Amino acid sequence: MKRDSLILFLLLPASLVICGCQTMLTATEKVTTQAESIGMIHPSYAQAIKKSTGAVSKSIEEFTPEQEYYIGRSVAAVILTKYQPYTNQPANQYLNLLGQTLAQASDMPEIFRGYRFLVLNSDEINAFATPGGQIFVTRGLLRCCRNEDAVAAVLAHEIGHIQLKHGIQAIKKARITDALTTIAAESARALAPNEVAMLTETFGGAIMDITTTLINNGYSRSFEYEADNAAQTILRRLGYDPNGLVEMLMVMGKNLKSGESGFAKTHPAPQDRIDEIQQKLGIKYSRVRTPDARQARFTKAVGKI
Amino acid sequence: MSRVRTFLLAVLFLCVFCLPLFSATQEFLSVQVKEGQMRSTPSFLGSVMASLAYGDRVELIEDKGAWKRVAIRGGKIKGWVHMSALSTKKIALRAGTADVQTRATSSELALAGKGFNAKVEAEFKNKNKNIDYTWVDRMEMLAVKPDQMHAFLKQGQVNPPEGVAP
Numbered sequence: 412m413k414r415d416s417l418i419l420f421l422l423l424p425a426s427l428v429i430c431g432c433q434t435m436l437t438a439t440e441k442v443t444t445q446a447e448s449i450g451m452i453h454p455s456y457a458q459a460i461k462k463s464t465g466a467v468s469k470s471i472e473e474f475t476p477e478q479e480y481y482i483g484r485s486v487a488a489v490i491l492t493k494y495q496p497y498t499n500q501p502a503n504q505y506l507n508l509l510g511q512t513l514a515q516a517s518d519m520p521e522i523f524r525g526y527r528f529l530v531l532n533s534d535e536i537n538a539f540a541t542p543g544g545q546i547f548v549t550r551g552l553l554r555c556c557r558n559e560d561a562v563a564a565v566l567a568h569e570i571g572h573i574q575l576k577h578g579i580q581a582i583k584k585a586r587i588t589d590a591l592t593t594i595a596a597e598s599a600r601a602l603a604p605n606e607v608a609m610l611t612e613t614f615g616g617a618i619m620d621i622t623t624t625l626i627n628n629g630y631s632r633s634f635e636y637e638a639d640n641a642a643q644t645i646l647r648r649l650g651y652d653p654n655g656l657v658e659m660l661m662v663m664g665k666n667l668k669s670g671e672s673g674f675a676k677t678h679p680a681p682q683d684r685i686d687e688i689q690q691k692l693g694i695k696y697s698r699v700r701t702p703d704a705r706q707a708r709f710t711k712a713v714g715k716i
Numbered sequence: 717m718s719r720v721r722t723f724l725l726a727v728l729f730l731c732v733f734c735l736p737l738f739s740a741t742q743e744f745l746s747v748q749v750k751e752g753q754m755r756s757t758p759s760f761l762g763s764v765m766a767s768l769a770y771g772d773r774v775e776l777i778e779d780k781g782a783w784k785r786v787a788i789r790g791g792k793i794k795g796w797v798h799m800s801a802l803s804t805k806k807i808a809l810r811a812g813t814a815d816v817q818t819r820a821t822s823s824e825l826a827l828a829g830k831g832f833n834a835k836v837e838a839e840f841k842n843k844n845k846n847i848d849y850t851w852v853d854r855m856e857m858l859a860v861k862p863d864q865m866h867a868f869l870k871q872g873q874v875n876p877p878e879g880v881a882p
Contacts, residue, residue: 475803476748477770478832485840487852496851503858508868511860515760516876518782521749521801527855545855559872594831611839614832618840648760650875705872 473587474542474579480523482617483543486578489622490531490539490547497530497550497716505712506530509559510546510566516648517567517641519574526573528566530716536663537673539625540569542578552674553716555662558701559709560655564642568656571641577634581624582617589613629677636679636687643692652699653692660685745786747772748803753862754795758783761876764862765795771807771828 474482497503506528514526526544531537533549540546546569556562572578590613593606602610624630630638643653664681667674678684688694701709747768755762758780766788768774777794778785784802787794809828841847860868869876 481832481837484852488847488849491851492847507858507860512865512868519800520760520798523749527858529855611836614836614840650877702873
């Protein structure tokens with residue numbers, strides 16, 4: 412009889428694996444609840460187990476793509492109060508053709524209303540990506556690009572930030588909890604006017620958290636390296652030269668003035684990023700060579716920006 | 717005798733745990749983006765054969781990494797959709813309907829138009845009159861169609877290498 416119990420004990424985890432992760436999550440919850448109800452484990456400990464097993468799946472699903480879209484729209488609107496759009500149609504059209512094509516090759520090709528790109532009329536070297544898919548690049552940054560492969564690298568880096576949900580992670584945790592609590596109440600009924608007001612306040616706070624990070628503080632170095640990494644993958648999948656990013660960073664290193672706002676303040680030094688790309692991804696630098704047709708359209712659209 | 721009993725017990729145990737796996741023959745997913753793309757092959761290079769609308773339910777047929785082969789219209793049309801367009805939750809298009817209240821718990825359900833939505837944006841705009849959405853709205857019109865993307869790649873001699881596509 413003792414041996415039977417032992418076999419059962421060994422079989423339990425095995426069968427859980429066979430049944431897949433989702434079932435395992437539910438099964439863990441069930442077992443934990445049972446253990447808790449018969450007094451095997453303390454309720455607070457049981458809660459912790461449930462929380463930790465659910466954490467991975469829940470954290471990714473905190474906001475729906477639709478909600479990220481609305482967050483993105485307002486983040487974009489705030490950025491456009493600080494920076495003027497560059498209303499040159501061929502430049503913006505080129506950026507959207509290139510950028511939206513790159514996004515298709517990313518790990519997150521589908522977002523609520525798709526990716527959109529716009530040039531900002533600023534000499535500052537800078538770029539921003541909102542959680543909703545709006546991506547902005549300054550004329551100053553485009554001037555660091557000598558070919559299409561370099562522009563592709565800049566846009567792919569910004570797509571990387573969206574794919575990795577870096578913008579959403581800039582929202583203060585307490586605010587996310589506030590928002591999700593109010594939103595959860597909505598599944599049973601429509602929100603009361605005071606709840607809409609509360610949600611709007613939380614929304615405003617979230618927009619502030621993200622724009623402050625994007626414009627003033629910047630992401631952590633590790634987020635920047637992760638975005639560079641994602642950019643390399645996107646470039647490779649499409650057939651652009653991964654050295655496009657290295658080359659752009661070389662020019663940026665020359666163009667950046669110390670003490671300047673924008674990239675100089677919010678990003679690791681270009682040389683540090685080059686070192687990281689070359690060491691981690693094993694890229695050996697060789698000059699980017701692009702076909703004439705590609706170079707011609709680059710020059711025509713943004714070459715003299 | 718004891719060995720036989722142990723074996724039977726083990727088989728029984730496996731059956732109980734694996735039963736849900738085999739009995740759930742049909743698995744459905746919901747489209748969580750405004751317009752999802754169904755492609756002929758599991759790659760961003762595959763031609764777009766159909767568009768899916770927000771909240772549409774699709775039947776999962778096959779899993780291939782980030783791509784899901786799904787069926788729509790009762791199995792009449794089958795194609796590949798990237799997982800970023802899909803959610804395991806059922807998406808209800810309107811909040812506060814009887815369907816929402818009775819059928820599913822919040823963890824099984826995502827409400828379209830819930831939480832941060834157009835209404836919240838309007839309230840936020842009202843309180844922050846200095847923030848201008850004109851160009852945010854204009855950006856939405858800069859959509860690029862799949863055939864324009866293919867033409868762009870071809871014209872610039874950008875050649876996606878074989879077997880690298882996600």
